[in-house]
Amino acid sequence: MNFQTLQKVEKSQFYLDVAIRKGKKEAQKIRESIKGDRLKKTVIIESERIKAVGRVLHGELSSIVRNFPKVDELDDFYKELVKCTIDYNKLKKSFGAVNWADQQSERLGRIYYGKIRASKDVKAVYTHKNSYYGRVSSTVNQIKDELEFLESARKILKRFPSIKTGLTTIVIAGFPNVGKTTLLRSITGSEPEIAPYPFTTQGLMIGYANINGKKVQFIDTPGLLDRPLEKRNRIELQSMLALKYLADAIIFVIDPTETCGYDVDEQLQLLEDVRKNFKIKVTIAINKHDISEKQQITYIKEKTEKHEITEISAEKGIGLKELLEKIGQNGFLA
Ligand SMILES: Nc1nc2c(ncn2[C@@H]2O[C@H](COP(=O)(O)OP(=O)(O)O)[C@@H](O)[C@H]2O)c(=O)[nH]1
Ligand SMILES: [Mg+2]
Incomplete structure (x- = not known):
């Protein structure tokens, strides 16, 4: 088993920044290509922005859980080492928290995408966009401690020996x-x-x-x-x-x-x-x-x-x- 290649777990703000930057890029791209009245354009730009932000967050958060070794599936030798070096319960809870934040931001994305699409004026569009940003940021920031814990766990795993357990x-x-x-x-x-x-x-x-x-x-x-x-x-x-x-x-x-x-x-x-x-x-x-x-x-x-x-x-x-x-x-x- 090789734990050296495990990807770093970043701080919550990092993931938000990446997602928001991607949203901005997406919005700019669309702005250059679409036609229509101001409301129609704004609705499309902002709803696509939200979609892009959500896509990035989902990608990042789900890959944290996916890439981490599943303790239950490890060889007994490594399982034992995990148990004596990492708080196993806290590890499981942290994965749970990341999954929760992932699902919660997807849910918020769907809700605000719908609200923006249904907006009757430009001001409402921006209000919904800002609410989405506020709520999604608060969701991801809520798992700040769990992300930090997972990063500390990763650093411990990195120091595990690479041993051929099958020999x-x-x-x-x-x-x-x-x-x-x-x-x-x-x-x-x-x-x-x-x-x-x-x-x-x-x-x-x-x-x-x-x-x-x-x-x-x-x-x-x-x-x-x-x-x-x-x-x-x-x-x-x-x-x-x-x-x-x-x-x-x-x-x-x-x-x-x-x-x-x-x-x-x-x-x-x-x-x-x-x-x-x-x-x-x-x-x-x-x-x-x-x-x-x-x-x-x-x-x-x-x-x-x-x-x-x-x-x-x-x-x-x-x-x-x-x-x-x-x-x-x-x-x-x-
Ligand atoms: N005379 C003699 N010295 C040995 C033998 N095996 C090891 N040594 C010496 O014992 C010392 C300790 O050996 P080492 O392999 O480093 O021991 P370790 O700490 O158990 O790994 C070294 O100075 C070796 O040269 C042996 O078969 N005969
Ligand atoms: Mg020796």
């Missing part, structure tokens, strides 16, 4: 400096793309690899799955857990040497948190095989008896094939 996706988790990014690079053989993510400054790192002829997406999540979950507020947690709608499996990277700066017990605690919260396949990669000691590995193995473990060195490219094979055993890489 098989493996999320890489673990404390900082355990070797997640190194692993992503060596699996995918390229520099990761960076995609923004709510509540993190570093962004998701995304890479792709071909496994058994199938394109698989790998996502490294700095700032997300790299510290105890209990330390996060509810909203942060929710935005992080949105990843479960995306991920088919998690590779949890452990640094047995503790050179990352976190001891193994802390890392195992996070592993348990992740397993409990995500409820998808979690496979363990014990990294830095090139510098680790045997008893460090044994300790982890004892503590994680029932888990699937692969010893790797992300940097030296050791054990990666075996790791990917184990992920593939789940069936989704077949």
Whole structure:
């Protein structure tokens, strides 16, 4: 899903100005081409002006609602992100308000078009035109706050990551400096793309690899799955857990040497948190095989008896094939 191209939602006065300018142009065009007495000409000019104004307003207001993504139709992953970053009720109410203003201005257009057409003198024509302008302006200005809210929502959506939700996706988790990014690079053989993510400054790192002829997406999540979950507020947690709608499996990277700066017990605690919260396949990669000691590995193995473990060195490219094979055993890489 790509939210970058979403069109800006302008202030109410902007739409009125555009519409009124268009009305003026239309009126000028007609004035040059029609003949008849003053009343007849004025009636035609002003009724066509109103029509043009209404057309523009309808075009602008309806396209705001049409172009915005329908939250209900989004993938669960994006739906979840919307829920934790945007006031969903307010969003729905704002769309309702824009629809209301759209219908209301159409109604006013019809009413005043009729009044102008039926006018018996020039002065009445202008009175009706001015009333129309007054009422339509007040209608559009009434949704001023809603338009501003939609624009702020658009700016948030713009910062959503563009992620291919249809691809098989493996999320890489673990404390900082355990070797997640190194692993992503060596699996995918390229520099990761960076995609923004709510509540993190570093962004998701995304890479792709071909496994058994199938394109698989790998996502490294700095700032997300790299510290105890209990330390996060509810909203942060929710935005992080949105990843479960995306991920088919998690590779949890452990640094047995503790050179990352976190001891193994802390890392195992996070592993348990992740397993409990995500409820998808979690496979363990014990990294830095090139510098680790045997008893460090044994300790982890004892503590994680029932888990699937692969010893790797992300940097030296050791054990990666075996790791990917184990992920593939789940069936989704077949
Ligand atoms: N010796 C050794 N160092 C590694 C290995 N993998 C990563 N590192 C080092 O660990 C540090 C942190 O790696 P990085 O991938 O940035 O960790 P991240 O914070 O989890 O993404 C870097 O200095 C890497 O060079 C490995 O297999 N062996
Ligand atoms: Mg990293």
